[in-house]
Amino acid sequence: MKRLFSIIAMSALVVGLVSMSPMKYGVGDTVSLFTLKNVDGKMVSLADYKTCPVSKAYNTRIMDLSKKYGSKGFPLVAINANSPEESPGDSYEEMVSAAKRKKYDFPYLIDETQDVARSFGATNTPHVFVLKNQSGSFKVAYIGAIDNNSRDGSAADRKYVETAVDALLANQEIATTKTKAIGCGIKWKE
């Protein structure tokens, strides 16, 4: 959901490492994920800056859900449940920048203590909870995936969240209330 804008200072050390590999990188090459020591003594890996590609793949679909159901009484709330210490790409600053860049029309909240994610039993991202407001108390109506095709939403033949919310809007029972999908495990604080 976020991109990393980083300038990698090509210090002598980095140049030394690169020159050890058979080829030097050119524009368009995929770089190896290096790990180096930061000035605070901690190891920083380029891999830490990768955010969840499954969530990324669903980004547009999440925005579309907000557009489709926000006005129908089902506003969307996005929560970043990842610990920024474990996943720097999920820092508050990165969230602010992503929300601006993508023009999110919904709240995008940071679950700093991860208590909300824990109490919901969220395990992976993206993980959706559809809540039904019954005179002020919110009942869980659906837990799971957005649809059954992470790769391509237009190829999904089961749109779980839409079907669930449509059922609630029509005062009908939700046929499928729980689903699973391959996702990124939430990065919990150690």
Next chain:
Amino acid sequence: MRLLVISVAIISFTPGFAQRAEIVKWKGLNNVIESKSGGITVVNFWATWCAPCVKELPLFEKLNAEGREGVSITLVSLDLDLDPNPEKVYKFVERKKLQSKILLLDEKDPNTWIDKVDPRWSGALPATLIINQKTGQRKFVEKELHEGELERLIAELQ
């Protein structure tokens, strides 16, 4: 009424040639899970995009290199869930010179097979399933494993 969305996100050089990852359907994966080997089956679910998965891969590689009798290791890549092109996985396996058996699962509709791997699995990566094929006892872990944990889990099943 309200809708809520929770969203968000080592390199080991061993000599020799890398394994060639084999593309399989559910049946191919199930054959590994239900192998009647009588030994210990370790199945690790990973993807090249999953940083904690990539971090823990050397632990499985190390175990595989030890060649313990009766212990078989299979690394199941779920990259095809997001990207239909297996090339990225082939390159990754080559670059890391992975020696363990590698399967690339090519299945649609994860909701129909995740529970069949283990009902405790949410679908989050990384995940590891360890089965004692003699007793049918299982261990399932849905987190990144650290040094020594894999051996401990196997010992608990033996």
